[in-house]
Amino acid sequence: MISPKDVLRKDLRTVSGCLITYAFADNWEKVEHFQSRPDDIVIATYPKSGTTWISEILDMILNDGDIEKCKRDFITVKVPMLEMAVPGLRISGIEQLEKNPSPRLVKTHLPVDLLPKSFLENNCKIIYLARNAKDVAVSFYHFDLMNNLQPLPGTWEEYLEKFLAGNVAYGSWFNHVKSWWKKKEEHPILFLLYEDVKKNPKQEIKKMVRFLEKNLNDEILDKIIYHTSFEMMKDNPLVNYTHLPSTVMDHSKSPFMRKGTAGDWKNYFTVAQNEKFDAIYKKEMSEIELQFCTEI
Ligand code: PPS
Numbered sequence: 001m002i003s004p005k006d007v008l009r010k011d012l013r014t015v016s017g018c019l020i021t022y023a024f025a026d027n028w029e030k031v032e033h034f035q036s037r038p039d040d041i042v043i044a045t046y047p048k049s050g051t052t053w054i055s056e057i058l059d060m061i062l063n064d065g066d067i068e069k070c071k072r073d074f075i076t077v078k079v080p081m082l083e084m085a086v087p088g089l090r091i092s093g094i095e096q097l098e099k100n101p102s103p104r105l106v107k108t109h110l111p112v113d114l115l116p117k118s119f120l121e122n123n124c125k126i127i128y129l130a131r132n133a134k135d136v137a138v139s140f141y142h143f144d145l146m147n148n149l150q151p152l153p154g155t156w157e158e159y160l161e162k163f164l165a166g167n168v169a170y171g172s173w174f175n176h177v178k179s180w181w182k183k184k185e186e187h188p189i190l191f192l193l194y195e196d197v198k199k200n201p202k203q204e205i206k207k208m209v210r211f212l213e214k215n216l217n218d219e220i221l222d223k224i225i226y227h228t229s230f231e232m233m234k235d236n237p238l239v240n241y242t243h244l245p246s247t248v249m250d251h252s253k254s255p256f257m258r259k260g261t262a263g264d265w266k267n268y269f270t271v272a273q274n275e276k277f278d279a280i281y282k283k284e285m286s287e288i289e290l291q292f293c294t295e296i
Pocket of ligand 1: 048138140143259
């Protein structure tokens, strides 16, 4: 029997050509053959792009802004992560999904080519949230410091090199964002940007409401914005990940709800790192028309 200790701080593993967290790899066959329901709503993101934020927003939308209903359980139960499986620790994302009533919210960080076919066959609604790569890199570095299921990140300098080379969980940010962006030409995908939600939450939440074919009045929208602000979520034990054992997430190293801003990368990137990043970014991203805002 594998214990949780056996999967801590292990190197990433490759499944179907993609690097993923060591602990999740044994579950891969189940993920690949996962059977969706037609009314499943997929929340797809590259890690650290604001997944938890829009997960809570979407749960509130589905529950017409009813805060009491949204307090029914932890975010990991309300919005299970499809590929999450930690041996001996607790139930997997798939087992939790099987228990959840429809319509289910399904979180995943999988690149588009690895999304279980069933979601596309059932024409499930997908919401993809992207965040500017520089803030993602900084957030991911801190996450790898505090999440013992991830390999240790090394120094910031070492980590940034790994990030740029795509040698981190879920691979290259560039490929992830580009391939999901292209996928929306053939599948119903609402493509959102973290920085837009930050700048104009009402406008972006309205897009989510329309996409989910809901109809919520202004008062409810304001309630959702208030309840899902960074300050509120940071102090909410149902969504701030403090419910996980400290063997898994050690918030003393860095809190999960860290800063929640656009532009924190400026506190970490040197001028040389920024120049190198920009050059790689330009080469990688010139083929698509997608503009990110890197500070607000
Ligand atoms: S994960 O582990 O990949 O699911 O993480 P994810 O939830 O995608 O991303 C975590 C980052 O999102 C920030 N966050 C928020 N920003 C603004 N508003 C709200 N409400 C919010 N909730 C979470 C969180 O702080 C992480 O970003 P950083 O930059 O590290 O603070």
